[in-house]
Amino acid sequence: MTRHARKPSEPWPGNRPEPGRRSVLAAGGALGLAASGLLAGCGGDTKDGGGGDRFRAAFTAGGSQETLDPHVAPNFVDQARAKALYDTLATYADDMSVRARLAESWESDTSGTRWRIRLRKAEFHDGKPVTAKDVLHSYRRAADPATGSPSQVLLSAIDFDASRADGERSVLFVLKAPNFEFPTVLAGPGTEIIPDGTKDFREPIGSGPFTYVSFTPGGTARYRRWADHWDGAPHIAELEIVPANEESARLNALLSGQVHYAADMAGASVERLKKEGSTRLLTARRATAQQLLLRTGRKPFDDPRLVRAVQLGIDREALVRVALAGHGEAGNDLFGMGLRGYPEDLEPRERDVDEARKLVAEAGAEGLAVTVETSSVDAAWEPAAELMGRQLREVGLRLTANTRASSTYFSEIKTKGVAAFNTTSTLPVSDFLQQRVRGGAARNQTQYASEEFDALLDRARTTRGEQERLGLLARAQKIARDGSGLLVWAFSDANDAVGPSVSGLRAAPPNSHDWARFDRVRVG
Incomplete structure (x- = not known):
């Protein structure tokens, strides 16, 4: 077998794409942030407890049909919520090279049809270990056309009858045909790892840096820092992802201090923010x-x-x-x-x-x-x-x-x-x-x-x-x-913007690992 072992920060070997462009769909929604009343009572101050422990991010929401099912994540806001709650086996660098996440390493045979994935030691929010059975369940579910995963076509190339767990932390994927770009599938949207047997996402359990608190479809999602995350605990205590469906609502919420982060700013807003000078733009060209x-x-x-x-x-x-x-x-x-x-x-x-x-x-x-x-x-x-x-x-x-x-x-x-x-x-x-x-x-x-x-x-x-x-x-x-x-x-x-008290975030294209890395943000 050809071995590709790496640290989380190391890219997948091979010719790298040059720094790139954007891929997941934008999201939908109808009410603006202020009109929705979701931030009523915030008083324009986004700091909680005097230490900036609560971080609020404004995105376009997807309406009443939204779900916390990570395998159905077509929109930017879905991707941000999934990144908070769950982990994937791998992730994309800015240039779309592949880096390890829950997968510690992967290796293929010479035919490109058999891929062994070795898992790092990690736990779900309920304290149970992430195992090979969880990976197989997650990929089987995401490969089912009825689920609606954006990666369904890619995952359908796996022969699940022949694939198997080889111990708790090793998975052997057998493909229906050779695929020498299979590592890109491990980082795809809609491939998040969920506990074996999971079907209900009303109170979801993942292995990501934040645990679930509450969620209203089309409304606010609230999360709490998970101290035992394998990649280190977030710096903030609480995360809120709030709906602001009109760009002007996101912009005004940021400028008024109601939110720390406003996603997806267009050209005219970018120029206004540049003139305003009190915020920082995160621009992925x-x-x-x-x-x-x-x-x-x-x-x-x-x-x-x-x-x-x-x-x-x-x-x-x-x-x-x-x-x-x-x-x-x-x-x-x-x-x-x-x-x-x-x-x-x-x-x-x-x-x-x-x-x-x-x-x-x-x-x-x-x-x-x-x-x-x-x-x-x-x-x-x-x-x-x-x-x-x-x-x-x-x-x-x-x-x-x-x-x-x-x-x-x-x-x-x-x-x-x-x-x-x-x-x-x-x-x-x-x-x-x-x-x-x-x-x-x-x-x-x-x-x-x-x-x-x-x-x-x-x-x-x-x-x-x-x-x-x-x-x-x-x-x-x-x-x-x-x-x-x-x-x-x-x-x-791709233009996102953050308030003056925010650090720890950098410009990165959506779909990449460093986009919406709210587990690394600091406030104050």
């Missing part, structure tokens, strides 16, 4: 892939000429200037700029109004009305929709926006409409393609299907040689770029 999803399985975008017309009809540089206030970079209809498997040799997609107009005419679609789903979830989307509407009128398409409620946006666009805005934070390119572009994948919202693309993806994951594997991923990306209906029009910066 170009961390979020801003996307326009066109459903290629529905009319009118089942006609590839219209997909191409939209690609050529939008002005990406103008969208960055206006919708992102300059805080980002034009996209090229591909995910993962700068990461492993991204084809760096492709020229940028330039606007070509004449060619786009010609394609619209050939499709018999002149004057066609198209509705794009949008929301205030991301402050860039509504101005982007308005500007795209003006741009696409020049090529013969009439784009109008349908603004949906933040609290239900992401669940609704899974099934409704023909075009929608979306974002994805940094992920390993191979995992993103498996989860969101592969034919039939649960998160393939454009309904793209290509046997050629799927075959290249399979070959890449079963190829032992690193450079050959990356070449296959790049070829797959080039195929999907034109036909998938997934238009990456920009990469926006």
Whole structure:
């Protein structure tokens, strides 16, 4: 077997992606922080007991359907809550290289089908040890399509009948096919380790740095420091993750001292915070892939000429200037700029109004009305929709926006409409393609299907040689770029902000280990 043992701070060997961009979806919600009354009585002072022992973080919430089930964690707020309560076997560095977490080490055989995971000594909040049986239960559950884990497609490659516990702290995973990038799966969202047999998450038990206190779906989640965490106890005594669904509410709550941390600040707010000067920005450059999803399985975008017309009809540089206030970079209809498997040799997609107009005419679609789903979830989307509407009128398409409620946006666009805005934070390119572009994948919202693309993806994951594997991923990306209906029009910066009394947090892309590391925060 080929051994890959490491300390928690050591990256997984191999070619590293360059510092990257963003991958988990943004969250939803309807009420602002102040309007919700959730912080009533705080008096604008976020310090408790004179020592800054309670830390409050404001995120967009996901509405009444929220759960503390870590295997169903599509939104930023879900990810932050999961990170507080649970641990994963591994985690992502900023560049999407893989680092150990609950897994002390991993090793593969020469075929890439058998992987042995050795667990570090750790305990759940009820004092029971984290064992191989817990890992197998967690992965079986997350691999079940009925659960809805974002990593379901990746975990379904495990042959659970052949996989087994080999003692309390050793797991042997047998894969259905070789996968030399399997360590990336160990760090994926929705792969948190839960106690064997867990089905009810109303009073959850994990092995993370905080223990559960209380939670209201769409409302506040409260946690308490766990002194016995294997990676050291948090510095703060209590953590509250509070809902503030409008960006302006998060911004004002931070500036007024109601919260210590405001997630997901847009360009205009960033400029205001810079001028204000009393807060500190945590900016991960170009961390979020801003996307326009066109459903290629529905009319009118089942006609590839219209997909191409939209690609050529939008002005990406103008969208960055206006919708992102300059805080980002034009996209090229591909995910993962700068990461492993991204084809760096492709020229940028330039606007070509004449060619786009010609394609619209050939499709018999002149004057066609198209509705794009949008929301205030991301402050860039509504101005982007308005500007795209003006741009696409020049090529013969009439784009109008349908603004949906933040609290239900992401669940609704899974099934409704023909075009929608979306974002994805940094992920390993191979995992993103498996989860969101592969034919039939649960998160393939454009309904793209290509046997050629799927075959290249399979070959890449079963190829032992690193450079050959990356070449296959790049070829797959080039195929999907034109036909998938997934238009990456920009990469926006990920901006969070903290109050003046906060230390211990640094800028990091969502999905990475150091994003929302509230166990390391200090107040005062």
